[in-house]
Amino acid sequence: MEFNSLGxxxxxxxxxxxxxxxxxxxxxxxxxxxxxxxxxxxxxxSSTGYLLAKNGVSAWAWGGGTYNGGQCxxxxxxxxxxxxxxxxxxxxxxxSSLTPAPQIAPNTTINPATGLRYEGRTRAHQAPPLGFPxxxxxxxxxTQRAGLVTVSNQLPQQTIWGFDGISPGPTYxxxxxxxxxxxxxxxxxxxxxxxGFPSVTTHLHNAHNPxxxxxxxxxxxxxxxxxxxxxxxxxxxxxSTHLPNGDVNESLSTLWYHDHRVDFTSQNVYxxxxxxxxxxxxxxxxxxxxxxRLPSFPDYDIPMMFADKCFDPSSGQxxxxxxxxxxxxxxxxxxNGVIQPVLHVHPRRYRFRWLNSGPSRFQQLxxxxxxxLSANNQFWQISNDGNLLPTPIQVPAVALGVAERADVIxxxxxxxxxxxxxxxRLEQTNGRGPTGxxxxxxxxxxxxxxxxxxxxxxxNSVNPAxxxxxxxxxxxxxxxxxxxxxxxxxxRNGEWTVNDQFFDGLHPRFTVQKNSVETWSLSGGRxxxxxxxxxxxxxxxxxxxxxxxxxxQYGGTWGGGSGWRSGGSWGxxxxxxxxxxxxxxxxxxxxxxxxxxxxxxxxxxxxxYPMHCHNIIHEDHAMMIRFDIATNGDTNxxx
Amino acid sequence: xSSVTRRGLLAVSALLPLARVxxxxxxxxxxxPPAAGPFAPPVSGREMMRRRFFPDVVLTTHEGKQVRFYxxxxxxxxxxxxxxxxxxxGACPAITANLAxxxxxxxxxxxxxxxxxxxxxxxxxxTPEKLKAYAExxxxxxxxxxxxxxxxxxxxxxxxxGFVDPNPQVDxxxxxxxxxxxxxxxxxxxxxxxxxxxxxxxWIAREISFVIPEGKPAAG
Numbered sequence: 001m002e003f004n005s006l007g008x009x010x011x012x013x014x015x016x017x018x019x020x021x022x023x024x025x026x027x028x029x030x031x032x033x034x035x036x037x038x039x040x041x042x043x044x045x046s047s048t049g050y051l052l053a054k055n056g057v058s059a060w061a062w063g064g065g066t067y068n069g070g071q072c073x074x075x076x077x078x079x080x081x082x083x084x085x086x087x088x089x090x091x092x093x094x095x096s097s098l099t100p101a102p103q104i105a106p107n108t109t110i111n112p113a114t115g116l117r118y119e120g121r122t123r124a125h126q127a128p129p130l131g132f133p134x135x136x137x138x139x140x141x142x143t144q145r146a147g148l149v150t151v152s153n154q155l156p157q158q159t160i161w162g163f164d165g166i167s168p169g170p171t172y173x174x175x176x177x178x179x180x181x182x183x184x185x186x187x188x189x190x191x192x193x194x195x196g197f198p199s200v201t202t203h204l205h206n207a208h209n210p211x212x213x214x215x216x217x218x219x220x221x222x223x224x225x226x227x228x229x230x231x232x233x234x235x236x237x238x239x240s241t242h243l244p245n246g247d248v249n250e251s252l253s254t255l256w257y258h259d260h261r262v263d264f265t266s267q268n269v270y271x272x273x274x275x276x277x278x279x280x281x282x283x284x285x286x287x288x289x290x291x292x293r294l295p296s297f298p299d300y301d302i303p304m305m306f307a308d309k310c311f312d313p314s315s316g317q318x319x320x321x322x323x324x325x326x327x328x329x330x331x332x333x334x335x336n337g338v339i340q341p342v343l344h345v346h347p348r349r350y351r352f353r354w355l356n357s358g359p360s361r362f363q364q365l366x367x368x369x370x371x372x373l374s375a376n377n378q379f380w381q382i383s384n385d386g387n388l389l390p391t392p393i394q395v396p397a398v399a400l401g402v403a404e405r406a407d408v409i410x411x412x413x414x415x416x417x418x419x420x421x422x423x424x425r426l427e428q429t430n431g432r433g434p435t436g437x438x439x440x441x442x443x444x445x446x447x448x449x450x451x452x453x454x455x456x457x458x459x460n461s462v463n464p465a466x467x468x469x470x471x472x473x474x475x476x477x478x479x480x481x482x483x484x485x486x487x488x489x490x491x492r493n494g495e496w497t498v499n500d501q502f503f504d505g506l507h508p509r510f511t512v513q514k515n516s517v518e519t520w521s522l523s524g525g526r527x528x529x530x531x532x533x534x535x536x537x538x539x540x541x542x543x544x545x546x547x548x549x550x551x552x553q554y555g556g557t558w559g560g561g562s563g564w565r566s567g568g569s570w571g572x573x574x575x576x577x578x579x580x581x582x583x584x585x586x587x588x589x590x591x592x593x594x595x596x597x598x599x600x601x602x603x604x605x606x607x608x609y610p611m612h613c614h615n616i617i618h619e620d621h622a623m624m625i626r627f628d629i630a631t632n633g634d635t636n637x638x639x
Numbered sequence: 640x641s642s643v644t645r646r647g648l649l650a651v652s653a654l655l656p657l658a659r660v661x662x663x664x665x666x667x668x669x670x671x672p673p674a675a676g677p678f679a680p681p682v683s684g685r686e687m688m689r690r691r692f693f694p695d696v697v698l699t700t701h702e703g704k705q706v707r708f709y710x711x712x713x714x715x716x717x718x719x720x721x722x723x724x725x726x727x728x729g730a731c732p733a734i735t736a737n738l739a740x741x742x743x744x745x746x747x748x749x750x751x752x753x754x755x756x757x758x759x760x761x762x763x764x765x766t767p768e769k770l771k772a773y774a775e776x777x778x779x780x781x782x783x784x785x786x787x788x789x790x791x792x793x794x795x796x797x798x799x800x801g802f803v804d805p806n807p808q809v810d811x812x813x814x815x816x817x818x819x820x821x822x823x824x825x826x827x828x829x830x831x832x833x834x835x836x837x838x839x840x841x842w843i844a845r846e847i848s849f850v851i852p853e854g855k856p857a858a859g
Contacts, residue, residue, distance in 0.1 A: 075678075116853075156678050194687035194829045199849065222853075263832045263846055316678040322831050323692060323801030325820055493730050493819030495835045502838035506845065621820055622835050 072310035072331040077152040079340035080449040086302065087275065087336065090142065090170035095135040098183050102135070102228050104128050111224065120186075120221020123212035125230040126605055127179065130239060132232055136181040142169070144200060144273060145187040151332075152339040155316040160272035160337075161188055161196055167337045168305045169257070169275025173297070174233050176251065176281040182229040189223050195320035196271040197264035198223040204257045204277055205403060206385070206586035208236045208250070208537060211607020217262035217624070218505050218608075233279065236537050240515040240603040249471040250538065250584070253284050254303070254353045254386035254405045262505060266616035270320055270328075270359050272337070276303040278353075283470070284388065288461040292470060294382070295351040295409065295461040302343070303353040304422075306400075306447060307334045308361050325494065327360030327431015327617045333424070333447045342449040347416035348459035351382070351409050358402035360615045362434045362529065362589075364426040364549050366397045366441065367410065367450075369418065373441040377420065380464035383407035387538055387584040388471055392464035395580065397425070399548050401531030401589045403614040406580075409464050412452045422448040426549055431617060433529030433592065438551040473584070476540050476599040481516040482635050488532065488590060488613065488623065489525035496613070496623035499638055503622035512602045513633025520598050524590040530618065531587050535609040536629070537601055538584035544596035545581040546589045587614055602629050684829035692799045696792035698758070701770035701785035708796065712784070713826045717851055718754045721836060722802050722818035724761040725773045730819055734836030735777045737843055738821065742780040744844035750851050755783040760802075760814040762793045825850035 100107055100118055107119040128134040147165030148157045163169025174180060188198035199222050203215030212219065213229040221227045235246025255277040259268035278297070280286045286297035295301050308330030312319045321328050332339050356363050367377035380392040386405050398406045425444035427437040462468050489497050496502075501509070512518060519542065522532055577583070588596050612624035627639075682690070695709040706712055721738060723731040738755060745753055757779075759765040765773075770785035779785070787793070797803060802817045804810040823846065824831035834846045 156681075159681075192684045192829055193681065194684040194691075195831075197830055197832075197849075263834065263849060264830075314679045315681050317681045319687070319691075322688070323799070323822065323833070325801055325817070325833065491730070491819055491837070492813075493815060493836075494817040495819035495837055502835045504839040504842045506839065506842050621833055622838070 072329070073313045074311040074330075074332045075155065075313055075316050077154040077332065077339050079446065080342045081153060082150075082338045082341045084302075084304075084341040084343040084448060085336040085338055086298065087166070087168050087171045089298070090140055090164075090172045092138045092140055092180075095139045095181070098139060098141060098181075102139075102181055102183065104134060114222075114224035116222055116225055118225065120225040120227045121212060121219070123607065125212065125228075126210040126607075127230050127232045132179050132230070132234075134230075136179045136230070138178055138180040139183070140172070140180060141183040141185060143185040143187050144202075146190060147272075149272075149337060151318075151334060151337065155311060155339075158318050159193060160318070161268065162272040163257075163275050167272030167274065169273070171275060171303060172257070172277040173286070174231065174277060174279050176233050176235060176279060177245075179230065179232045179234070182231065183226050184229060185226045186221055186223050192271075193317065193319075195267040195322060197261060197267060199264070200259050200261050200268060200273065201227070202229070202257055202273075203260035203535070204229070204231060205255055205533075206535065206538065207231060207252065207255055207277070207279075208234060208246075208604070210605040211609060211629070214535060214607075214609065215257075215260045216608050217260050217265070217610060220261045234604075236601065236603050238604060241601070247474060248281075248283075249474050251281055251284065251388070251471060252279050252386045252538065253383055253388060254278060254355070254407055256305070256355055256357070256403075256405070258357070263620055263622075266328075266359055266620045267320055267322075269357065269616055270307075270309065271318070274305065274357055276305065276353070276355070278303070279386075288459075292388075292468060293460065293462040295349050295459075297351075300346075300348065300461070301351040301353070303355070304335050304448065305337075305355045305357050306363065306424075307357045307359075308332065308445075309334060324431065325617060325621050327615050329361055329428060329431060330359075333445050335422075335448045340446065340448070342451060344451050344454050345412055346454040346457045347412045347414075347452050348457060349409055349411045349413065349461050349463070351407055351461075353405065353407050354398065354400065355405045356400035356402050358614070358616050360402060360431045360617055361424075361428055362402075362426055362531075363400045363424040364397050364438060364551075365400065365447075366423050366425055366444075368421045368423040368441050368444075368446070370421065370442055371419075379411070380409040381406055381580050382409055382464065382470070384580050384583040385538065385585040385587055389580065389583050390471065390473060391467050391469055393580050394465075395548075397548055397551070398580075399426070399546070399589070401529070401587060401614065402616065403531060403533055404585075404587045404589075409461075411463070411465075412450075413459070415452045416456075418452050420450045420452070421446045422450070425551075431615070432527060434549065436549060438549050473540065473582070476542065478517045480519045480599075481513060482633070482637065483519045483521070484510070484637050484639060485521040485523070486611070486625070486639075487523050487525070488530055490528070496618060496621060498611075498623070498625045503624045503626075505626065508608060508626050508628040510636050510639035511628045511630050511633045514606055514629050514631055515601075515603050516633060517599070517601055520600060522588065522590055522594075522596045522598065524592060524594040526592050529592060529594075530590045530613040530615060530623070532590050532596075532611065533587045533614040534598075534600065534611045535586075536605075537603065538586050539588075539598040539600040540584055541577045541581055541588060542597040542599055543577065544594060545577050545585075546591050546594065547579070547581060606630055685827055688826075688829050688831065694792075694795055694799060696788060696795060698786040698788040698792070699767055701767050701774050701787075703767045706784070706786075712754065712756060712786075715827055716754045717752060717823075717825045717847075718756060719821060719823045719847055720756045720758065720800070721821040722760050722797065722815060723757050724759045724815060725765045725769045726761075727815060729815070730837055731815070732777070734819070734821065735773075735779070737836060737838070737840040739778055739780060739783075740840035741844040741847060742783065744841060745847060746780065748844075748848070750848055751781075753847060753851070755780070756786060757783070758786045758793065758796065760793065760797060760818065762787045762790050823847050823850060825852075828852075
């Protein structure tokens with residue numbers, strides 16, 4: 001029988017771990033091994049500057065999994081040797097090559113080879129009856145399947161599941177006003193290496209889509225089936241407030257698509273099922289000589305998907321902590337599917353589209369010059385969650401919860417010959433949320449190395465320092481039809497609740513009246529931080545949005561008006577949105593005891609949609625609520 | 640991405656506009672060229688799960704029978720597993736009742752091949768006899784096993800399956816603290832998930848049925 005220092009009984013295994021922790025700490029202290037180089041030499045410090053959780057160094061290490069009590073111990077890799085992958089642009093195909101031919105109503109014929117319906121869709125496309133073309137002018141076929149990829153030259157090749165067998169999947173380049181049909185084929189099969197479920201549904205985050213094409217969590221389809229998505233690529237309000245073409249100020253630019261299968265989303269996204277979907281129009285044209293003159297796509301407009309993952313110490317294979325319900329923190333940082341790659345750039349302006357794909361980690365991204373750590377490397381944030389801001393805002397950093405996006409413009413014109421790193425300086429030790437500490441420059445996680453050594457080239461993009469105007473924010477003066485509140489919390493026995501109730505996929509918790517306005521209050525329980533996502537339309541934040549986490553270097557200097565709140569993320573939030581939070585968004589970080597108020601419309605389409613935490617581990621364990629949009633809505637203020 | 644192979648292992652089926660369920664051989668573990676460094680070869684998904692999470696400890700059922708956790712309870716089965724203790728006044732009775740209702744629904748739907756297990760977090764108190772009385776009180780359906788064992792073994796299972804609070808002090812105070820999420824899975828396919836024990840039993844039954852394969856079985 002063993003006891004801890006508080007006199008409480010502990011298991012033999014736990015006692016052993018605590019004793020080892022104590023002994024290891026004694027040895028570290030005795031050896032004077034408290035400086036960085038010693039820890040590096042001992043193999044206790046990763047190349048990115050993180051203290052490796054060795055079993056026994058942390059007294060909190062608990063026994064889940066085979067290594068280090070639930071914390072990663074990936075094999076060492078050499079950073080900044082592989083180039084940053086640029087995903088291929090998805091190429092359209094002829095409508096006539098889609099077999100069986102697409103139908104407005106789902107194809108329910110049984111495929112004799114599988115015994116299942118050809119198509120997994122169960123509801124008809126809403127768009128064609130409203131006048132959208134069928135066939136669509138552009139069509140695609142994408143196949144979800146296993147692929148063998150290299151994430152690092154120090155690790156074996158990995159089996160991932162990806163759209164067209166790559167991860168991230170191909171980048172869709174779409175135009176407002178040009179609807180597309182995507183035939184989404186599920187060819188996932190074979191051994192899953194312990195995680196990954198071959199029944200999928202793909203969400204286009206966060207397009208203004210009819211429900212049957214949106215990737216609702218229960219619209220899953222099996223291996224051997226396909227699912228046709230009709231993406232209208234239409235602006236919100238086209239059939240309601242802003243006939244006939246919608247409100248141009250509701251334009252989105254950077255979206256992503258990813259698996260959303262109820263109960264298995266985290267495994268599938270972690271295994272690779274995600275990619276970018278970019279929307280262009282007459283203003284965000286992809287050509288820096290037209291419209292808003294943003295850096296040209298693809299040469300100077302680069303999507304970057306950040307992820308952190310774990311690899312098994314003995315096999316070097318990607319592993320998933322199946323029974324960790326708090327949140328998974330990887331110790332390997334990937335950008336576009338490769339661990340700590342390197343990008344060479346010309347000395348001119350670039351648009352980077354940043355996306356945190358999780359699974360759980362929060363980020364605060366800086367540009368760091370390791371040879372000049374005190375340098376203030378500011379850059380321009382031009383969009384939030386894929387929505388161009390009213391005007392660019394100069395920032396020292398960008399905070400991203402899982403699924404948040406930020407488009408930034410970095411001007412390398414004056415930085416020829418220099419090397420910068422995208423660095424995540426936000427400290428996080430468990431899946432519940434960041435500690436609130438922002439590390440000093442160079443002490444965080446280095447994600448991408450950027451070398452400014454390509455030749456001089458012409459730059460016809462507009463300098464964001466001239467403060468060009470992008471879109472105007474739609475008015476939030478309308479009186480809401482309903483005001484609802486949602487409390488996100490956890491029961492004592494570990495189940496997530498929304499308004500003290502559990503997730504029931506079979507019934508909508510509430511019904512929103514189509515084309516109405518609502519305001520929602522989102523409040524968080526204690527000790528956790530959650531990035532809350534709502535499908536269907538972008539909302540506007542009326543108050544309470546978290547800004548940047550307080551930073552000892554900039555915290556005292558920057559006030560609210562310059563783009564972020566020096567009060568940081570902790571506390572009750574409070575004031576009206578400023579800066580980068582004065583915007584349309586679809587993911588909002590709910591801090592411990594946070595309180596956010598949003599304004600939202602529900603225009604043009606009907607059907608079921610979810611609201612959920614986008615820490616994909618929480619999402620799977622049902623931190624989610626289903627609502628339906630219908631002709632008649634209810635007025636339940638606390639559903 | 641020049642370093643990525645576009646053609647997956649399932650290259651043949653990928654060329655067809657309509658993917659078919661794969662023929663035999665698709666269940667093989669994919670391998671690639673070995674990287675630098677002495678890496679162990681990858682194992683199958685179910686073997687990975689067994690090694691990481693399913694120690695083959697000996698438990699005792701409410702009928703007094705000795706069983707091995709992996710070999711007898713999990714292997715080749717579709718399982719549902721929750722944690723409880725007999726004197727629990729909190730959520731345990733509600734969750735057990737929900738699971739009993741879910742089990743009934745599944746049986747009615749012809750999906751009775753699911754093994755239900757409840758493991759006590761108080762093995763010192765919950766003898767097989769006590770668990771038997773609990774099972775009968777809750778009308779646990781056919782095949783449902785209530786399990787106890789040596790405290791060290793139960794602790795090991797509890798932590799392996801994630802039913803713990805990362806803070807040992809919090810965890811020791813209330814071993815049932817993370818018991819609301821019920822584990823369920825299909826062991827041979829290595830499909831594992833967790834569902835809320837306190838939600839609608841019809842939804843619980845639906846979730847469990849996700850891991851029960853339908854349609855023609857894959858030949859592999």
